[in-house]
Amino acid sequence: MTQKQYEGKYAGAITLDLCHGCSALWFDGLESLGLSPGSVLELLVEMNDHRAASRNPLGDNLACPRCHQRLVRTANMQRSTRFSYWRCPGEHGHFITFFEFLREKNFVRPLSPIEIEDLKRNVRTVTCSSCGAPVDLDTGAACPFCRAPLSMLDAKQLDTVVAALKREEAEREDAKRRGLDGTLAVRLMEDRVSVSREFRKIRKFATLSPVPGFRSWLMLHRDLMSPTLAALSLDSPAALTAVTDTVRDEIMQLCGFYLLRAKRGHAPLDPVARFHLANGARLQRLNWGGDVSSAGIASSLGITANYVYRMADVEENHEAYAKDFKVMASFTLERLAREVEKP
Numbered sequence: 001m002t003q004k005q006y007e008g009k010y011a012g013a014i015t016l017d018l019c020h021g022c023s024a025l026w027f028d029g030l031e032s033l034g035l036s037p038g039s040v041l042e043l044l045v046e047m048n049d050h051r052a053a054s055r056n057p058l059g060d061n062l063a064c065p066r067c068h069q070r071l072v073r074t075a076n077m078q079r080s081t082r083f084s085y086w087r088c089p090g091e092h093g094h095f096i097t098f099f100e101f102l103r104e105k106n107f108v109r110p111l112s113p114i115e116i117e118d119l120k121r122n123v124r125t126v127t128c129s130s131c132g133a134p135v136d137l138d139t140g141a142a143c144p145f146c147r148a149p150l151s152m153l154d155a156k157q158l159d160t161v162v163a164a165l166k167r168e169e170a171e172r173e174d175a176k177r178r179g180l181d182g183t184l185a186v187r188l189m190e191d192r193v194s195v196s197r198e199f200r201k202i203r204k205f206a207t208l209s210p211v212p213g214f215r216s217w218l219m220l221h222r223d224l225m226s227p228t229l230a231a232l233s234l235d236s237p238a239a240l241t242a243v244t245d246t247v248r249d250e251i252m253q254l255c256g257f258y259l260l261r262a263k264r265g266h267a268p269l270d271p272v273a274r275f276h277l278a279n280g281a282r283l284q285r286l287n288w289g290g291d292v293s294s295a296g297i298a299s300s301l302g303i304t305a306n307y308v309y310r311m312a313d314v315e316e317n318h319e320a321y322a323k324d325f326k327v328m329a330s331f332t333l334e335r336l337a338r339e340v341e342k343p
Contacts, residue, residue, distance in 0.1 A: 006039035020050040037168040064088035211300040256336030280314030281307040
């Protein structure tokens with residue numbers, strides 16, 4: 001390991017341990033969060049300049065350099081990108097490959113199911129950028145050794161992230177020139193550490209998401225509606241409130257059918273559903289009147305959806321979707337979809 005100092009986001013320098021031979025980094029504690037935007041860019045250049053032609057393979061039993069406990073493989077997520085690392089059970093820090101660090105900092109995005117299918121048609125095997133193992137595209141869309149999903153370094157994404165980091169660095173330098181209070185900086189760092197520790201305790205969380213394509217899809221499939229529903233003009237909160245229980249149930253069934261059965265190729269037609277399902281979520285329930293704004297009624301007749309992320313299932317759900325476009329949904333949603341009678 002090579003040690004090198006980088007500027008911290010709040011105060012002082014951060015000394016990082018870099019392994020150029022295996023293209024990986026060791027972060028003590030929460031050093032990764034403490035790096036200034038300029039330091040992230042500097043680290044990106046440093047690791048790229050020392051990129052080895054052949055990388056030393058990572059061992060099966062990685063140990064914490066501080067307490068020598070066996071590191072635990074851990075999955076996490078930022079925005080829409082999943083990344084993984086090996087953490088110390090005693091919370092001394094974590095070990096992460098350079099490619100996974102790029103995922104964490106949003107330089108790399110996952111391949112879409114369509115891009116994966118296109119890659120399969122042209123390439124049989126690729127090399128995992130995270131651990132170096134071969135990935136047979138005919139058997140899966142993730143590395144069989146480290147489980148990293150197929151991703152790409154998107155030039156446009158790279159330009160966007162670099163520009164954002166440069167902007168944040170300029171704002172930080174401006175704040176320093178104006179004299180940021182030292183006590184406030186320490187408090188900000190302490191608050192971030194506290195939030196990070198609390199986040200690690202989360203095992204399950206749910207979203208409240210729109211169903212943006214439902215109404216337009218429904219208008220193109222009037223043959224699925226009952227005559228009563230087809231005759232209604234549901235364009236206001238008052239109109240939705242006035243519908244009978246029978247009509248409300250029919251609309252909810254059609255929405256369930258739309259989310260589970262309407263397709264764009266092999267993937268769900270709804271863009272929000274594609275996003276959450278590809279990230280390993282489960283479609284849990286629908287909410288009548290979840291968004292009665294004019295935009296909500298115009299796009300989804302006011303219906304919203306809950307997608308549940310259960311950390312223990314995210315990896316399996318993601319791989320099932322990436323490989324077969326399998327939609328993970330609750331029994332209630334499956335039952336709603338089955339109630340729709342196709343002509």
